[in-house]
Amino acid sequence: MEEREKRILLKSLVPVPREISFEDAPDFVIREKAPLLLRFGGKKELLPAAEKMVLDSFKAFWNRTVKIKIETAKKGIPVKEGYSITVEKSLLTISFSTLEGLRNALKTLRQLAEPVRNKARTEDFALVACTIKDSPAFDFRGIHFCVFPETKLFDLEKKVRLAAYHKYNYAVIEVWGVFPFASHPEMCWKDRKIDLTELKRIIHVGKELGITLCPQFNLLGHAAAARGSTGKHAFLDFAPELQTLFEPGGWTWCLTNPYTRQTLADIVLELMDFFENPPYFHIGCDESLDFASCRTCRKSNREKLLLDHITFFDELIRSRGARAIMWHDMLVEGGQGTPFEGYIAFGREEDGLGKLVKRLPKDIIIADWQYGYPQGADGKEPHWPTGKVFRDAGLDVLACPWLETRGIVSQAETAVKRKYLGLLETTWHQTHNYPQVYAQFTVAANAAWRGGGTNVALTGPWSGYSIATHRHMREVCQDMGVTRYEETGFTEYQVFPDPFES
Ligand SMILES: [Zn+2]
Missing domain, CATH: 3.30.379.10 (Chitobiase/beta-hexosaminidase domain 2-like)
Incomplete structure (x- = not known):
């Protein structure tokens, strides 16, 4: 041929x-x-x-x-x-x-x-x-989806179906202040509740197609359940009486308050029930930059405070037969002149969290999110040092890239060499435009299955997207019985429907 x-x-x-x-x-x-x-x-x-x-x-x-x-x-x-x-x-x-x-x-x-x-x-x-x-290179081939107040569940369903079609076997579902908890109804935008019957149906659709949906709830930073830059807060905007559960800035949970732990434990268990006891629960824990800043927490031993918190939730999740997944960045001390310079590493020496690596529960899975492609001055491929620290400590690690396609392939290859558990591709608020879809559903799906790249160019006829992935999305829409224009393809509209768009 x-x-x-x-x-x-x-x-x-x-x-x-x-x-x-x-x-x-x-x-x-x-x-x-x-x-x-x-x-x-x-x-x-x-x-x-x-x-x-x-x-x-x-x-x-x-x-x-x-x-x-x-x-x-x-x-x-x-x-x-x-x-x-x-x-x-x-x-x-x-x-x-x-x-x-x-x-x-x-x-x-x-x-x-x-x-x-x-x-x-x-x-x-x-x-x-x-x-x-x-056969796959990794047992864990995951993709992380956010459900924002702006997310339409038909869009989530399309993405879950396409991910399954491209042989991802886990989807981490992070709900951003939109899950109406029976145990804590105040922990949700009251005018942005999602339809739980629909979400439940999507969990079952995933199961049928070979992709297991696993919940995420942030148990440390990102406690606002809204994007940091927007100044919104899913809980405090309408319920300021809940301030005692958060650090003064509202971005991180207050860990010395026993009511915080009780609230979060209720939420974790409710999500475990709703997702029908999935094998993994993502506890977030990234970018908690105002960690331990209230009048009680700031005088505490921060290393012990965080270890107690993580250990408690690790045990709670394990009691349901599941494993906790946690973002890595607060546990490695980065910045200029450190071994992690150029890589995502937000721990601060003054907090002592970098010493926790060896004391973490051994069954916790570290999600090493690295979104760039930080070549050295010599132009060599990045060496991804953060994941190695956790792997050397005997922990399972997931490589977590985003949009940088060289980074996706390089991290997958590194994950194979270091025997990581697998790859967790992230999507955040950017999963509609063609370079985003190409990275997440074509390059990363290949990387997760193959443990690296391919020996054929995946784009074409134009660079930046894969027409095969577009065909697959059409098949997904046909499977769903989509009949509305807005529900086809990757975007609702071809042209931004604002007459004043420049
Ligand atoms: Zn506090």
Whole structure:
């Protein structure tokens, strides 16, 4: 097959499978009753669910029913989330051992399928002859989504579905003052409550598609649950009587007040229940720059204060069978002349928090968020020193990039070398424009699955976005039954609807 054709096929797949070879041979056409061989190496009791998944998927993707033949095999079958596929003219073969592996194979096939040409309307689809052997570099492939008062839940659902389609398996959902807590109704913008029935439905949609939604609530800094630059405060703006739970600036929770811990514990448990006991809970803890500033906290031992706080919540979360994830930045002392110069590291020597690394509970997972690409003066690739500190202390680490595509790939490669738990891509308030979507859903999805980059350029025909990802978003919208203009694509509008826009 010509290189150009191979490139076209490779970049239609997100993530690009780790081993794939195309053959110059006739296609497999997905006709009614087309033959499919499932080579299965897992537990027999999974087989009925596997057959159902295949039949449901072929019906949903291509409106066809396949004729399934099952062959159980002991050796040479991919395990866990891995799978292999062989496409020949007269037979399609999928090998797998778990439902996760099968689901991944079906996602790849959907992306690979093309309508048979020379018809006025799409009828059959065809798969190019090829062999694929694929498995993820990391067990944890996460993406972090925010639910702001401005977030529409249909948009969240699209992103969750697209993330699942691109083989992310966890989505951390950070609610920004919009979750109406039964235990603490005052901890929510009273005119911006989200529809919990909808959010619950999205959790279930995620489960069906192979992505587990896990909650985040900030238990230290970012306690305003509003973007710092806006001066808004989800709790204090309408309930100033809650000031005792916060440091005077309102940005960080007051840790010496026992009522703070009680309130936060209620919230954590309510979220754990709502998300149906997910395996992870993100406790935030970044950028707590006014930490220990009230008249009681500022006289306390700050190192002990924070360790007690983290340990309490780590144990609470562990009591529900889950693990806490925590941002790293307050635990490393950065700035000019330190080993972390140029990297995100906000701890201050005067607080002594940099000494906590070795005393943290060992099951806590450190989310090392690094958003730049800080090359040294010699122009060498960044060496990402912050994550190494935690890994060397025996902690699990997640590399957490954002929009810098070189940083995404480099951090994923570093994560493989240092045996991190995985990658958690962040999106924040920027997940609609094309370079943002490209970084988060194309480059980072590839990095999370492959543990690095690809050997094919993912953009095209223009740089800055992947048209494959756009096609995948269309498929997501079709799955959702979207009918409104605003709900299609990545943005609600093509042109900012302000007549005075300059
Ligand atoms: Zn305080």
